[in-house]
Amino acid sequence: MPKAVLMLNLGTPATPTAKGLRDFYRHFFADPFVFDFNPLARWLLRNLIILPFRAPRVARNYADIWMKEGSPLKVYADRMQASVQAAFNASGEEVMVLNAMAYSEPFITQVMVELERRGIEEIVLLPMFPQYSTATTASVFDTVKKSVSKWKVAPRLIFVDDLFQEPAFIRAWSIRITRHLEGVEVDHVIFSYHGVPQKTIKRSDEAGVCTFGDCCNTITAENRYCYRAQCVATTESIIAALGWNEVSHSIAFQSRFGPLPWIQPYLDEHILELVGKGVKRLAVVTPSFVSDCLETIHEIGVEYQDQFKAAGGEKFLLLPNLNDDQAWFNSVFEISHKHLASQD
Numbered sequence: 001m002p003k004a005v006l007m008l009n010l011g012t013p014a015t016p017t018a019k020g021l022r023d024f025y026r027h028f029f030a031d032p033f034v035f036d037f038n039p040l041a042r043w044l045l046r047n048l049i050i051l052p053f054r055a056p057r058v059a060r061n062y063a064d065i066w067m068k069e070g071s072p073l074k075v076y077a078d079r080m081q082a083s084v085q086a087a088f089n090a091s092g093e094e095v096m097v098l099n100a101m102a103y104s105e106p107f108i109t110q111v112m113v114e115l116e117r118r119g120i121e122e123i124v125l126l127p128m129f130p131q132y133s134t135a136t137t138a139s140v141f142d143t144v145k146k147s148v149s150k151w152k153v154a155p156r157l158i159f160v161d162d163l164f165q166e167p168a169f170i171r172a173w174s175i176r177i178t179r180h181l182e183g184v185e186v187d188h189v190i191f192s193y194h195g196v197p198q199k200t201i202k203r204s205d206e207a208g209v210c211t212f213g214d215c216c217n218t219i220t221a222e223n224r225y226c227y228r229a230q231c232v233a234t235t236e237s238i239i240a241a242l243g244w245n246e247v248s249h250s251i252a253f254q255s256r257f258g259p260l261p262w263i264q265p266y267l268d269e270h271i272l273e274l275v276g277k278g279v280k281r282l283a284v285v286t287p288s289f290v291s292d293c294l295e296t297i298h299e300i301g302v303e304y305q306d307q308f309k310a311a312g313g314e315k316f317l318l319l320p321n322l323n324d325d326q327a328w329f330n331s332v333f334e335i336s337h338k339h340l341a342s343q344d
Contacts, residue, residue, distance in 0.1 A: 004096040004120045005088075005336040006111065007081065008140040009128045011104030012071040012293070016062035021055035027103035033139035036203070058294070065297045074104075076291035076323045077128070083329035084336060095340065096120065102140050112147035115155070122156045124339045126332070128290045130164040131230040133196055134203050137161055158339050161225075164234045168331035173287055174241035175327045180319045186283045188248045188274055191238070193231040193288040194295060195253035195262040201227055212263060228263050234287050250274075254304075255295050267300075271308050281315040282308060290328070292321045 010028070013020035029035060029046040062071070069075045077099045085097040096118065100111040115123065125144055129136040141159060148154050163169050181189075201210055207222035209215050216229040223229045235251050252270040256262040265273075274282065284304075286296050296318065305316040322328035 001121045002094070002096075002119050003122045003124075003340055004098065004115055004118075005084065005124045005126060005340070006115075006144070007077065007084075007097070007099050007126050007128060007332070008108065008144075009073065009077060009099065009101050010136065010140075011101035012073040013059075013062060014071075014104060016059055016066045016071075018056040018059045021059045021062070022051045024103055025050050025055055031102070031135075031139055033142065034135045036199070061294055061298045064302075065292075065294060071293075072297070072323075073291050073293045079324045080329055080332060083324075083326075084333045087330075087333040088337075091337070093337075093340075095336075097336075100140075102143060108140060108143045109147050112144065116151050120155055121153075122158070122340070124158045124160060124336050126160045126336060126339075127163065129288070130169060130234060130290065131193070131227050131288055132161050132164075132204075132225050133200060133227045135196060135200055158342075160335065160339055163335070164230045165219075165237065166331075166335050168334045170234075170237045170241050172322055172325065172328040172331040173238050173285075176322060176325060177238070177242060177285060177319060180317075181283060184283070184317065186281045186315070186317065187279045188250070188281075189283045189285060190267070190270065190274075191231075191235045191249065191251050191285050191287060192254050192267050192300060193234075193251065193286075195256045195266070196227055197258075197260045197262050199260065201263060231288065238285075238287065254299060268304060268307060271304055271313075272311055275308065275311040275313050280313055281317075282313060283317040283319060285319050286321055290322050292323055296321055 011024065013024040025046065029042065029050050035042050035045070065072060067075050081097055081099050088095040088097060098106070098111055100106055100108040102108060125141065127137045127140055144157065148157065198212065201212070204225045205223070209222045210226065212228065215223060216226060216232045219229055219233050231251060235249070239249065250270065252265045252267040253263050254267040256266060271282070284300055286300065289296055301318045305318070308316050
C-alpha cells in the first residue's frame with residue numbers, strides 16, 4: 001500500500017518584503033478558523049488595515065530574522081522533510097514524506113493533488129502544532145479532508161492530533177533544554193506558548209467545563225481538546241522528563257492581537273511581575289513551536305528581552321527551538337513510523 005507522511009504547517013512569507021507579507025496575509029487573514037467573525041468585517045480588516053499597514057511593518061522584522069536559505073520556518077521544515085525521508089529510505093520502507101502549508105507554498109491543496117497522482121492510499125497527517133487548536137490543527141485537517149473529498153478513491157487518513165503527549169516529542173524538548181541550560185544559572189524558567197483568543201478555547205469546550213483556571217491542570221475526556229490544558233500538560237511532561245523538582249518555572253502566553261481577551265497570563269505582563277518579585281536571570285522555552293520564527297526570534301528574543309532589561313532584569317536567555325536538532329528529526333521519524341505501523 002503506497003504510504004505518505006504529510007507534515008502540516010501554517011506557512012511563511014516567501015520573501016521578507018511588504019509584497020511577500022501581503023501575499024501571505026491574503027491567505028492567513030481569510031481563514032474563518034482563525035478569524036471567526038463576520039466575513040465582511042474580516043475582508044475590511046484584511047484589506048484596509050492588515051495589507052496596507054501591518055504588512056510593511058512586519059516585513060522589516062522578517063528581514064531581521066531571514067536566513068541565507070530563506071524563512072527559518074521553511075528552512076527547518078525542508079531539513080526535517082529531508083531527514084525523515086532519508087530515515088524511511090534507510091529503513092527500507094517506501095513512504096513519501098512531504099511538507100504542506102496552509103497559507104504559502106507548497107499549499108496543502110497542491111500537495112494533496114500530487115499525492116493522489118502518485119496513488120497514495122494511506123497518509124499520516126502530522127501537524128507541526130504540538131497543542132490542538134481549532135485555529136491551527138482543525139483548520140489544516142479541514143483543508144485536507146476537503147481535498148480528499150475530490151479524490152476518485154479516498155485514502156486512509158491517520159490524524160495525529162496529540163503531538164503534545166508523544167513521548168518522542170517530550171524527549172526531544174528535554175534533550176534540547178538540558179543541552180542549553182546545563183551549568184547555566186537562572187532564577188526562573190518561563191514556558192511560553194502562542195496565545196489564542198478565549199473564544200477559540202470556548203469553541204472546542206463542548207462539555208462547558210472551561211473556566212480558564214484549574215480546569216486546565218489535568219487532561220480529561222471533557223477538556224481533551226482544550227489548547228490551554230494541553231499547554232499545561234506539555235509543561236508538566238517536560239518538567240517530569242527533566243527531573244526538575246525544585247526549578248522555579250511558570251507558563252505564559254504570547255502574541256495576542258486585537259481587542260478580544262486572550263488566554264492568560266500574558267507573557268509581557270508576566271515578565272514584569274517576575275522582575276517585580278526579584279527575578280534577575282530569566283530563561284524562556286517555547287514548546288508550542290517546533291522551529292524558531294518571528295514570534296520567538298523577534299517577539300521574545302528582541303521585544304520581550306528589551307522589556308525585561310528595561311524593567312531591571314539582567315540576564316535573558318531564549319532557548320533555541322527544536323529547529324534542525326537531530327534528536328527532533330529522529331523523534332518525528334519515530335512518531336510517523338509508529339502511527340503508520342499502528343494501521344498494519
